[in-house]
Amino acid sequence: MRLATLRVNGSTRAAVRVGDSYALLEASDVAALLRTPGWEALAARAQSAGTMVPSDTADFAPLVNTARKIICCGLNYKDHIKETGRDTPEFPTLFGKFNDTLTGAFDEIELPIESDRVDWEAELVVVVGSRLSKATPAEALRSIAGYSIANDISMRDWQQRTLQWLQGKVFTATTPLGPEMVTADEFDPTQPHAVSTFVNGQAAQESTTDQLIFTSADLLSYISTFTVLSPGDIVLTGTPGGVGMGKTPPQYLLNGDLLVTSIEGIGSQRNVMKEAKLG
Amino acid sequence: MRLATLRVNGSTRAAVRVGDSYALLEASDVAALLRTPGWEALAARAQSAGTMVPSDTADFAPLVNTARKIICCGLNYKDHIKETGRDTPEFPTLFGKFNDTLTGAFDEIELPIESDRVDWEAELVVVVGSRLSKATPAEALRSIAGYSIANDISMRDWQQRTLQWLQGKVFTATTPLGPEMVTADEFDPTQPHAVSTFVNGQAAQESTTDQLIFTSADLLSYISTFTVLSPGDIVLTGTPGGVGMGKTPPQYLLNGDLLVTSIEGIGSQRNVMKEAKLG
Incomplete structure (x- = not known):
């Protein structure tokens, strides 16, 4: 479904x-x-x-706009960890977003005038289907309602202003989510489904969902140790290698750029980046 | 009021x-x-x-339980920055919490069995009174509904597992908030109101609200650059020096400890720490 x-x-x-x-x-x-x-x-x-x-x-809104918790994992693909120069982690790195950070899968995305380092991060999204508290990975797996797609668009200059990434990750309406959620009976992310970002038709990120260090079930189980997850909550599972800041020279999103974010078996997003109107 | x-x-x-x-x-x-x-x-x-x-x-619930955004500032008192060995920041360090992270001002607080480094952080809380987007500090100041008290109890082992603090900051029902909000016409945090934490009657943190590097108005203005603030949203403004991990040797909260968190002119919280029941 x-x-x-x-x-x-x-x-x-x-x-x-x-x-x-x-x-x-x-x-x-x-x-x-x-x-x-x-x-x-x-x-x-x-x-x-x-x-x-x-x-x-159909005019697609963000897949959810009333999630109680939106939690994102960083540093969860081996190739992305390599491009950031870090070691393979023992624990998932987690931060939050807000409902109004999300936007539709085909919406124009306004480039914040406050940032000139706007970068892409294609991500598999897990949607929680039942209440989870201190769950094992097997219990967490059974609680998954389905899977979707996000692009965790990140204002790298703001993300790196301080030790905590939140402020670079929660600009209003900058994270496309959707268009669809595929129910868990029809999608298995531990199989190698292609995850990709194309910028103006050029491949930027290309990996597969089986390259995740912490699986969807691992992440929900871990998170449920310290906070309760509820139906409709979402977890962004992290991004593979190929982000703009990892390129030589770095590449950031500009007015008119077309960002296409896809996960094989789920679908695609198409977002045009648009300069903010001043005044 | x-x-x-x-x-x-x-x-x-x-x-x-x-x-x-x-x-x-x-x-x-x-x-x-x-x-x-x-x-x-x-x-x-x-x-x-x-x-x-x-x-x-009266049985005090957390002051808010339906905030749309709960944002916390770290490293915002000169003396606390000194004890963490860091430089005075150019920008506020920000992270999030969830509504169910909050608890009542006089509730027992369960020590998470998953942590043995549970620490205190007395904080002035700003409560947003009107919608704020890309606001100046003067506009932000006018939008403040009032001020309250929180103790941003932190599981230091979890906070330090990864680069991002969230997982050490959002254990269920660990951040007492309240008991009261004093409206902004009756409280001026730029005056030197005493902020303190006492553990079992011993002074642990003692500072004054005028020692904040980023004022309440500065924080709301800065946050409103990237995300919209709404009535009922809260911002925890950071903690002064004297946290347990900064002591020699470090001191963490134990079963039965009484934590009293006060801000002069607002009030006091009293929370007894309680060992979690196993099984």
Whole structure:
């Protein structure tokens, strides 16, 4: 099953994919849907009886906009760790984002005027399906609702101003999330699914999901040691090698650049970078 | 005016202080209250007509439990920076917390069994009163609803496992917040209000709020550059010198320890540390 969150009549609605359309569901976003007991039955029923939106007219909001927790892992692909000059980690490196940091999978992304080092980070996203506290990796695996795509666009100058990365990672509407979540029965990230970023048609990042040091289940289990995860929470699992700051010379995103972020078996995002209007 | 969030009949309610009592308000917590247009008039009216709870029977929930953003500043007192061996920063060091990281000002705090380096950090808390985006410090100052107290209890072993502090800062129900928020017209943190932590009656941290490098207004203005702040959001402004890990030898919190965290002109928290029950 494939879920999305669409912009409909000035609001947002969770939706389920039916062929070339989406059937609208009674929830404001995929996170709210996953918090609804029996959501699978609701989604199955809507597939035959819901209001349909053809996919070519669908306007994709961020996959979730009411997550209680958005947690990101850094330094989780062997090749990206190598390009940052660091050692293979014993523990996952974690930081947070906010709901309004997210944006739609096909939205224009405004380049913050406060930064001139805007970089890309293609990431597999895990969507939590049930409450998790002090869970084993096996329990965590069973709690996964599905998988999606994000680009953890990072303002490197702000990220590196201090020891903590948060301020370079949470500019408003800079992390595209979606367009769809593929349910966990249809996607296994421990298989080698291609993860890529293309900038203006040129390959920048190319890896596979099986190169993650900490798997999706490992991450949820670890996080659940210290904080409770709930349905609709998301974890960004980290990015592979090939980010702009690792290139010689470094490459950053500019006005008009087309960023295409893909994970084989899930889908693709297409975001055009746009200069902020002054004043 | 002094606001609090009380536990009432299995739920929580915002309340306003009236002499030795609190008048209950139609909001689930102080953050929800601050998101209600005209909350000042509602609070003023309740002071004469609301349901009263005597303060000696009041059960204090965390001051907010529905903040959209909880942002913390590290390294913001000159004396604490000195004890960590770092230079005076050019920019504030920022990280996040979650609503369920917070706990009541008089609650027992469970020592996480996963940590044996649980440390204290007394902090002035700024509560946002109106929407802030790309605000000047003067605009930010006008947006402040009030001030409260937190102890940013930190699991130093987890905080130092990786480059990012988040995992040592967000264990469930470990950051007491409250008991009250004092409105901004009654408290000026640029004056030298004493900030202190006492552990079992012994002074551990003793400083004054005017020793902050980045003021409350500076912090809100800076944060509003990259993310929008809303009513009920809170910013923990950093801790002064005297944390346990800075002592020789280091001192960490143990079962039964009494932690008293105070800011002159706002109030005090009293939290007993309690060993987690196994199984």
